[in-house]
Amino acid sequence: MNVEKSWVLVVFSLVLIILFFLGGSSMLFAETPVKNSENPGSVDLQNTDWDAEEPEKTKEADAPIDLQNTDWDAEEPEKPKEELSPIDLQNTDWDAEEPKKTGEEAAPVNLQNTDWDEDSPKDAPGQQMKPPARAGVVELNDGEISLIHWSGGFLFVIYLFGGFLTAYFLRNAGISKRCPPDVLILLHIFWPLEWILSPFFRNPVTLVNQGG
Amino acid sequence: MWEILDLELITSGVRLSTPLILAALGGMFSERAGVVNIALDGIMIFGAFAAASVAYETGNPWLGLIAAVLVGGLIAHVHGVASIRYQADQIVSGTAINILAIGAPAMLANAMYGSTSITPNIKLSIPTLSIPLISDIPVVGMLIGEYSLLIYFAFLMVPFSWFILYKTSFGLRLRSVGENPEAADTAGVNVYLMRFYGVWLSGILAGLGGAYLSIAHGSAYVRNISAGRGFIALAALIFGRYNPKLTLVACLMFGIADAFQIRVQGVIDIPVQFIQIFPYILTMVVLAGLIGKSQVPAADGVPYTQSK
Numbered sequence: 001m002n003v004e005k006s007w008v009l010v011v012f013s014l015v016l017i018i019l020f021f022l023g024g025s026s027m028l029f030a031e032t033p034v035k036n037s038e039n040p041g042s043v044d045l046q047n048t049d050w051d052a053e054e055p056e057k058t059k060e061a062d063a064p065i066d067l068q069n070t071d072w073d074a075e076e077p078e079k080p081k082e083e084l085s086p087i088d089l090q091n092t093d094w095d096a097e098e099p100k101k102t103g104e105e106a107a108p109v110n111l112q113n114t115d116w117d118e119d120s121p122k123d124a125p126g127q128q129m130k131p132p133a134r135a136g137v138v139e140l141n142d143g144e145i146s147l148i149h150w151s152g153g154f155l156f157v158i159y160l161f162g163g164f165l166t167a168y169f170l171r172n173a174g175i176s177k178r179c180p181p182d183v184l185i186l187l188h189i190f191w192p193l194e195w196i197l198s199p200f201f202r203n204p205v206t207l208v209n210q211g212g
Numbered sequence: 213m214w215e216i217l218d219l220e221l222i223t224s225g226v227r228l229s230t231p232l233i234l235a236a237l238g239g240m241f242s243e244r245a246g247v248v249n250i251a252l253d254g255i256m257i258f259g260a261f262a263a264a265s266v267a268y269e270t271g272n273p274w275l276g277l278i279a280a281v282l283v284g285g286l287i288a289h290v291h292g293v294a295s296i297r298y299q300a301d302q303i304v305s306g307t308a309i310n311i312l313a314i315g316a317p318a319m320l321a322n323a324m325y326g327s328t329s330i331t332p333n334i335k336l337s338i339p340t341l342s343i344p345l346i347s348d349i350p351v352v353g354m355l356i357g358e359y360s361l362l363i364y365f366a367f368l369m370v371p372f373s374w375f376i377l378y379k380t381s382f383g384l385r386l387r388s389v390g391e392n393p394e395a396a397d398t399a400g401v402n403v404y405l406m407r408f409y410g411v412w413l414s415g416i417l418a419g420l421g422g423a424y425l426s427i428a429h430g431s432a433y434v435r436n437i438s439a440g441r442g443f444i445a446l447a448a449l450i451f452g453r454y455n456p457k458l459t460l461v462a463c464l465m466f467g468i469a470d471a472f473q474i475r476v477q478g479v480i481d482i483p484v485q486f487i488q489i490f491p492y493i494l495t496m497v498v499l500a501g502l503i504g505k506s507q508v509p510a511a512d513g514v515p516y517t518q519s520k
Contacts, residue, residue, distance in 0.1 A: 145336060148272050148274075149336075152272045152275060152277075181297075181407075184408075185408045
């Protein structure tokens with residue numbers, strides 16, 4: 001095996017290890033419903049003591065409903081009156097004015113003038129109208145959004161043109177002379193590594209035939 | 213019927229042609245260097261997934277773009293190693309990557325988010341740039357005044373690619389290894405390295421094309437997000453005769469055809485499925501009519517073995 005092939009093998013095995021590590025870690029930490037121990041439907045079959053006696057169930061649970069001896073013609077016991085009393089829609093006086101609400105109940109909530117950022121006492125009328133913050137969702141303001149775009153855009157431009165400039169400026173350096181093309185391209189992709197490694201690769205010595 | 217033929221058709225055509233432009237320019241660098249890259253579609257899918265997942269995890273879409281560039285470059289590198297270094301059949305290698313792109317992102321999406329077909333919506337996407345003054349002009353402002361930054365980037369890449377290809381020594385060397393690698397080698401050009409550069413650039417640009425689909429045009433990765441756009445980009449490249457300017461025209465044509473089929477749905481009383489095949493029919497017609505007449509680089513698809 002020559003030196004070039006060993007370079008290729010080393011780099012590819014490194015890439016594969018990273019890929020497998022990333023894939024494996026993402027699978028490990030993925031929240032799947034099967035692995036969730038709080039899932040009430042899941043039973044830990046492996047750790048179950050199959051020889052242990054099953055605890056006795058309570059009598060209520062054990063007692064089956066005796067369907068054969070049930071008196072099907074008997075009237076069902078009446079439900080409490082509160083449940084049975086419907087609102088008498090026919091006899092309702094629809095023209096009568098509804099009694100006015102009093103006090104805090106009657107006061108309309110002025111949503112536009114409410115100061116949402118102000119800490120209000122719990123019994124204040126506007127308190128319950130405030131939309132609750134959703135868990136896990138971070139709201140960004142305009143300043144944060146522009147910071148993300150500026151810093152991210154700067155990083156993107158640096159990365160993209162950094163690769164091209166590295167390929168241009170280090171084209172005659174020792175590292176580009178010694179590496180096989182495929183490894184050199186990989187170094188261009190991870191170009192900061194190329195700059196770090198470049199001092200360790202000196203230009204190869206060329207022997208000049210001086211005659212004689 | 214005629215009300216759909218308005219300026220909106222052109223603007224949505226511009227938006228839909230952007231991934232085609234990026235992928236076709238990438239394909240141009242690869243084919244000009246003598247390596248057929250039919251893996252553009254697969255690289256786009258990989259790039260779209262990488263961009264969406266990184267943008268979601270970090271909350272920064274620009275880091276998603278960097279991830280798309282990285283992943284696109286690495287996947288293209290696999291194609292390069294197989295077809296340049298080990299001289300495998302370039303069509304077979306590209307097809308293998310396209311098949312891999314059907315399953316690998318789905319598997320990773322399932323492992324990371326519990327769904328094989330979709331990633332969670334990203335919070336921020338690539339911002340839209342409104343050009344001052346120009347965006348206020350009535351018709352011109354609507355046509356070129358307000359788009360995503362990636363769209364401007366794609367359109368700026370066209371003259372930049374033309375300059376690189378025809379006005380620099382790098383471009384001359386790249387074209388020479390695609391036309392006559394033996395002669396280039398004799399002149400001292402590193403054929404393998406130049407071909408790797410071509411494939412690398414194709415991966416970066418196709419990855420960006422995929423990223424546009426997931427974090428600029430859309431807000432998540434969905435399964436088969438490219439919908440064959442990598443192949444349409446190849447058709448546009450052939451239609452554009454491997455020239456950046458003509459390729460841009462071809463991509464715009466395909467993009468507007470795509471926008472047309474979207475807008476015409478529900479307007480004409482034809483089943484939607486028939487309308488949706490319109491861009492693909494156009495692709496086949498273009499390929500059938502022009503594939504023999506297009507000036508393919510002489511050594512395109514031919515592996516090069518350096519003589520000892």
